Amino acid sequence: MKRLVPVATTIAICCALAAGVLASCGGTSAARRDPYANGQYGGNRFLAETVPQQITVIADRRGSLRWDQTAYNAEAGDVSFVVQNPSPVPHQFGVEGQGLRYESGLIDPSTTATLTIKGLPAGDYQIVCNFTNHKEAGMVAALAVR
Numbered sequence: 001m002k003r004l005v006p007v008a009t010t011i012a013i014c015c016a017l018a019a020g021v022l023a024s025c026g027g028t029s030a031a032r033r034d035p036y037a038n039g040q041y042g043g044n045r046f047l048a049e050t051v052p053q054q055i056t057v058i059a060d061r062r063g064s065l066r067w068d069q070t071a072y073n074a075e076a077g078d079v080s081f082v083v084q085n086p087s088p089v090p091h092q093f094g095v096e097g098q099g100l101r102y103e104s105g106l107i108d109p110s111t112t113a114t115l116t117i118k119g120l121p122a123g124d125y126q127i128v129c130n131f132t133n134h135k136e137a138g139m140v141a142a143l144a145v146r
């Protein structure tokens, strides 16, 4: 009978892993999308607060895999990215470069997320969407921080 405990434990772990895999697929589950929980995307999380410097970044309204600009500018320091998703598909928002990666969770259609980095150093970065190959399809833009 002692074997029952390890077997049950193993089953429980497998179920937990399966649930995690399903959740990370972003499928039809009713799981909340939290733009501040970067989960599978790793990197640093954005802060859920707003600072005076605000950069608006808008996903293509009709669902094309691109941002509204190919290049954005910001001043070094504290930056809030006001990321609007008026498109019919979920997106993700990342700022990558200079050895830094800030990643959001999913940003649902018809929602806006204010994603803040404090103390962003000057340099050249990319603004990306890492949701299911969107970056590779062209959802990438330059961010010059001066």
Ligand SMILES: [Cu+2]
Binding pocket: 090, 091, 092, 129, 130, 131, 134, 139
């Ligand atoms: Cu996207």
